[in-house]
Amino acid sequence: MSTGLPVLTATDFASDQDIRWCPGCGDYSILAQMKKMLPDLGLPLEKIVFISGIGCSSRFPYYMNTYGVHSIHGRAPAVATGLRVARPDLKVFVITGDGDSLSIGGNHFIHLLRRNVNLTLVLFNNRIYGLTKGQYSPTSLEGAVTKSTPMGAVDHPLNPISVALGAEASFIARSVDSNIKHLAATLYRAAQHKGTSVVEVYQNCNVFNDGAFSYAQDKATRDETTMELEHGKPMIFGKNRDKGIRLNGLRPEVVSLTDGKVSQDDLLFHDEKADSTLVHLLAKMRHPQFPEPIGVFRDIDIPIFEDQVRGQIDSAIAKRGKGDLNKLFNSGDTWKVG
């Protein structure tokens, strides 16, 4: 989209602060793709605000030459909601980690989604607490051995996509830090969505949880272990696009497209606008049983919180006229003295 504005480049979005992530951290690539994607939005720097909680990932705003708030642990969605309601003219991004958004911040996360505040939330999922040096997180797998679980984690991990769906999110997507083209494209789609868009990014913490997503990151394996979702297209994956997903009752199953038994038309077709049941089914497809879907799971239009909040203000003014304090104070039973 073109505006009269001077065209910006990725470097315009870099702040003057040196970056403090560990060498090799997946956060770098997410930062890079974000900067690469932002100019395409055609917005001036001052119209963009990054809001984060606490965590390695949440240092993100300091590295952006935009407005930003590095808030407190888990509360970024609430801060962002207030900002959007007060300033619907701003483009807001929420940057959060798996602990920030699903551990301490889980409640704000689901309430952000149910309100459908118009902003983009990027969830850096490294399945670990990075900043506090390696305790397990709500997305750590069962049995994960970490600083706080020497004998293995015992709670069942949360699936960010399922939680988002449980909270009726209107836009849900997933990407991978190292899959940079896909990541940039997915961030762009999310930024275009009207309402809350959630992007889970598989992010490697090479210091405390190295290789957690290697299956989805390695060029060698990723075509077999992930499946790019395309709206209206059949669900096909594999280096040679030789496998697909077919529906069997309410169950997805992997089928071969080479043995001639199954044709593309028999496959499950992706529909970003479909009932949430399809999204649910896709969310449940986990490695290694299934290729893990990446891309946009869902993109539907439903009313936006701040639009409605402000809409009520406008219609109240339309109905009752702009309020007059003196009138208000003098309404009802009053009396004069002297």
Place this chain on the structure above:
Amino acid sequence: MSTGLPVLTATDFASDQDIRWCPGCGDYSILAQMKKMLPDLGLPLEKIVFISGIGCSSRFPYYMNTYGVHSIHGRAPAVATGLRVARPDLKVFVITGDGDSLSIGGNHFIHLLRRNVNLTLVLFNNRIYGLTKGQYSPTSLEGAVTKSTPMGAVDHPLNPISVALGAEASFIARSVDSNIKHLAATLYRAAQHKGTSVVEVYQNCNVFNDGAFSYAQDKATRDETTMELEHGKPMIFGKNRDKGIRLNGLRPEVVSLTDGKVSQDDLLFHDEKADSTLVHLLAKMRHPQFPEPIGVFRDIDIPIFEDQVRGQIDSAIAKRGKGDLNKLFNSGDTWKVG
């Protein structure tokens, strides 16, 4: 189940405190059915603990002649988790409201479920904040006019069943305050489950949200507006059991069983052990488009948090022997003086 214990009756479970709910409140019937059901568990009074947050519903423990904690707003699941881990010999119930569990307590709610702590949570859903005199809650419908939303609520309501499913709950059920037989039976099923069992109860707040669930409560309409789930049985409803639910792709649809076109075998069969996709689809069936399913949506067996926590302690002792502090203190580099 029979134990050597003196057989208890409902009245044994009544405390000496007078009940302070509004006349006509749905909470009375839930309390009554709970007391009616408890003796069937064959547990002595002292082995049972009721833990609640804050709200009208959360006054519940005061009325039970068992142990109990009337904790703070939204935190009952956390208190209960600590108690269960410390005391796996106790039968624990969590009593909570729609605001208590899904507004301020939403995060503890989902983390309780993902841990699958062995207890029964009863969610009194009256779609309103009762105790604070009538503000909208996360389950209030869009447009709900309440003390805090004179022009109607604008956020999209949370569906407790969907949220529970998003957090991978192992037992999910729904019942209605006035449907007392069904309520008692459902509470009993929940209490029998090993793991976290969630029961959403439609509860009438006759003072601030009267009739919110009248469609599901009135004997006249409830057979048409609700559908009792039965494991392994086809989904049939209607006063004359003349309607059923059939699957169309991933979509459920209401079909007539009278026009001879559809037979019971064509219907969707309920399976409490099925993939979560079926539960998801049932959760999405809302009045008036669909009859709302009541009864047990899901009942699966997965590992229990406190069992595993204690299991690790036991195996650590088995492996390394019961710890000896003197040994520990004197291990590693030490030196003598004098």
Place this chain on the structure above:
Amino acid sequence: MSTDTPQALTAKQVQVVSGITVRLAGDSGDGMQLLGTQLTNTSALAGNDVATFPDFPAEIRAPRGTRAGVSGFQVQFAAHEVHTPGDTLDALVAMNPAALVTNITDLRHGGLLIVNEDSFEDKDLKLAALTTNPLEEPWVEKYRLAKIPMTKLTRTAVESLGLSVKEADRCRNFFAMGLVYWLYGRDMDATLRFIQAKFSKIPEIQEANERALRAGWAFGETTELFGTTYQVESATLPAGTYRNIMGNQALAWGLMTAAHLSGKELFYGSYPITPASDILHELCKYKNFGVCTVQAEDEIAAICATIGAAYGGAMGVTTSSGPGIALKAEAMGLAVMIELPLLVIDVQRGGPSTGLPTKTEQADLLQLLYGRNGEAPVPVLAARSPGDCFDTAVEAWRIATQFMVPVVILSDGYIANGSEPWAIPDVGALEPIKITHPTAGTSGEKFLPYSRDENLARPWAIPGTPELMHRVGGLEKQNGTGNVSYDADNHEKMVHIRAQKVANISKVIAPQEVFGPAEGELLVLSWGGTYGACHTAVQQAQNAGRNVTHCHLRHLNPFPANLGQILGKFESVLIPELNLGQLRMLIRAKYLVDATGYNRVQGKPFSVTELVDKINEMTTEKSAEKALQSRAG
């Protein structure tokens, strides 16, 4: 009232009295709060000064007829200034036995006791956990008892309307109202208007309530039961247009006015909690004033949303009560660190923990001052009366924006639900609140988000402003640039700047005033909602010739610059508080003054009498003329 001995109820006579204290008590279902409000408005309209004290159970609808279910509303209306709802009752209206036994001890001997005798049957007594009928107890002799079959009389009054018994009985309260109106020569018009408005949709109910009201009045006139009616002349308040106002309402209006005066949009993020919820209920009515209310998922989200709005340039306000305020502590620390203007309002209730939600207390002062990690100072103001909530809100926002700091306002359940006549201000005449947001290019060099003005305030640059992009956050900031800094000296400097900034506020606030001699025997130092009782007690003691002065604080942090001097001028200092001595600790620590505390923690306001007694105990008889001298001088 003068007389203290029961007087026969004979021939009617009008007695002029300077003030009357009445309490209406009945079932929470009986609409006592509504009656109380009506009597209050009517009395205010009659030109009396009034003060009220509603007292209702924590339960929504406690079981009918039980003691727990009793709801009461006390009003004092007088021909002179009143600052409290009154200590003892001149009249008690008890709609049932539970209401009688739970309130009777507050009725003065010889006071008027009006009961609905229809509700004293065995089942009623049982509900009130009574084995005998109190009306037959010897101690009722101490009062002037008026037994009235209100139920029967009301039913007859509305008979022809064909209402159900239940509906008919619901009109009882208006019968009682009518009787009270007659007794005190009150005008029924306002209440009739109210009935018409409220029940316009159900004409027969409207008609029924009107009839019940009139029947009550007529009953008083015709029956032999009452020998005297009472007349309270109108008080001489300062000239102006008045209305009756409740504390939470005044707070809401004050916030709206502050937004207006500063040209800001009011963003209000809150989570319901007693007794603060009514602020939310009030503000959400005024969307056409551009008021934006968000009911958040919890108190943490509420304040965080408010912080987000403040970063965006709005007037951010969040309110709660004790337990909810505790949850806001961490986020308040963030607001301190990022130095944004913000109002955090605590309507205090009985604590600790869930405590006594519907009772009043002053025990959150130290929580608001110190309940955050690290050195995180915030200004704290406290309102002293329902009407004062308005001014306090406006001043708090003035300070917040001038010093770029979150400001705390303390109210309490007593003033939040209490009401008093309020001299309506002319909004146009109020001093505007000037706020400037920096814009690009005002200075050539790089923008410094943590640069300082003469107040040590940093610039409030808001998103959308070209070239001023900057990041704020909870990590220590480098002064000037606002970049994250772990530098030792910078940290110490910032800790001092944040403290000094708050301390500097004492330079802009009005010097503390006192009521009474500027020096002498005893200074009564109070804050917040106890103003009325303390002021009245000091006044009475002064009139009785005691050498005592009253000093009431609005500013708890920082203290007014001249407070030290004031304290130094008195032989002793008495600090009455509805807590265990929180202000007292602050005063002792700061001024090393051996202040005495008078502390009550009973969930209810002070009585004037207990304070007068304490003052008498701490002052000497002979001091009378001393007092006069220094007043003369």
Place this chain on the structure above:
Amino acid sequence: MSTDTPQALTAKQVQVVSGITVRLAGDSGDGMQLLGTQLTNTSALAGNDVATFPDFPAEIRAPRGTRAGVSGFQVQFAAHEVHTPGDTLDALVAMNPAALVTNITDLRHGGLLIVNEDSFEDKDLKLAALTTNPLEEPWVEKYRLAKIPMTKLTRTAVESLGLSVKEADRCRNFFAMGLVYWLYGRDMDATLRFIQAKFSKIPEIQEANERALRAGWAFGETTELFGTTYQVESATLPAGTYRNIMGNQALAWGLMTAAHLSGKELFYGSYPITPASDILHELCKYKNFGVCTVQAEDEIAAICATIGAAYGGAMGVTTSSGPGIALKAEAMGLAVMIELPLLVIDVQRGGPSTGLPTKTEQADLLQLLYGRNGEAPVPVLAARSPGDCFDTAVEAWRIATQFMVPVVILSDGYIANGSEPWAIPDVGALEPIKITHPTAGTSGEKFLPYSRDENLARPWAIPGTPELMHRVGGLEKQNGTGNVSYDADNHEKMVHIRAQKVANISKVIAPQEVFGPAEGELLVLSWGGTYGACHTAVQQAQNAGRNVTHCHLRHLNPFPANLGQILGKFESVLIPELNLGQLRMLIRAKYLVDATGYNRVQGKPFSVTELVDKINEMTTEKSAEKALQSRAG
């Protein structure tokens, strides 16, 4: 060390010194913390008294070579008692330019400066934001510079093992270590054992590190670079078996011991936060001791789970740091109301808000005392050193169970990560903690969950006990029955009981002791982690003849019963704190003593020197003999 002027590095000689302070500084990746720990243990094993101060960046791995990435570890080892890591350095080992420039100012003139010259190339200088090579600056003259090509030497040492360059270079730190060991005549055995254990799985790395260590030692011996080696005799500590212990470790062990002494299971609910997380990491290792650790979803859940466990009869403990403690405020109020024993531990860090996570501070005292709604008093204890964390934990649990009250322990980042020799106690010899849970039928009549014993403690009846079923909660409780009560007098009574219960603790705690004369010119009053610096400063001043006494508090609430008398015996009182004067306020308020504050908020411990200066400023020269007299008498 004595000499202060650079001396030529010529013929080797052994110099016996009473103590040495060394700091190892390098990239966070260079393993400086590991080296520091090794040097500490080795020195402790050599019988020295030691004190340490690790100082690392907030980032996990700040960018290599930058100033932000510098990690340091300071050790003082001595032949006498030491309570601080030392003010100025006798030797600084700098592995790169960033480490050099960020630490050099702490090296005393004439101090030994050892650098890895291989890491002073242009790219290294650039990373450190340097334009010139500091080794060529004139000011290095002030120090005894030893430029050593550590990288090259290490590579040669491990050459034959066929490691990658990266792997080889990782051994550099052990080369430096070996050199330091030689310099101070340290024994390499312990470190060799450590290397063998740590790298047993990768033999070639193990071998490489061993070689590097030996090469460093050999280099010292052979090279002409060093004229002197230093010898530190072993200190004369009280007899016993010692180990080196860190604060968080001692805290964890103290909790386990308290559980053992009380026959309770330790339930630990926590949420990770710097600098408290290591307590979780430590405790979760000891499952075979029956320790139950739960990492909750947030701090609120952590304390609530702990409350649930406590209700169930377990020993409940929750830990956090400032921001997380703020979140626990509401639940702490619940614990106060339901009167259950519980430990809440705050390892303080720089604030407010997220502040300076890895820096130390003492600014949470008032938060813990007052950061809750209503009157919600809790006992507060503070540990004074790493080893003292153990005793403090045990005493805190003793108090909690004896008085049925949640108890707060304050630690801080400095003692949490610092270490010192610890005289290992014989657990069998420690006094047991007696706890009795009531059982059914002990008394015929109805069980009263809120009845009181001589300490005002209520019975701890736990679920599963027949006939004792009862409900607790956050609403005010009726004394005795524990039923919900809104009664005015009961509320006031309960508020006083909860306050009195905490006040009563002063009857059971040991009377406060002082170090120095019992009366005189100056009392230095301190608390928590500043013990070491304050004690050492007072000792030095006393030795210099000043009339000064040290009083260090473990109990902040209630204060020891005799504190008032102690304060009264001194002409002036100095209260040094790493905050803006929080204890000072409490002391002034309670005792009306005009105490002076010495306050630093720089995220780091006091230096002994600054305190000595302050003491000298507040005492008189002539007081010397006075001091001696009162010591004699």
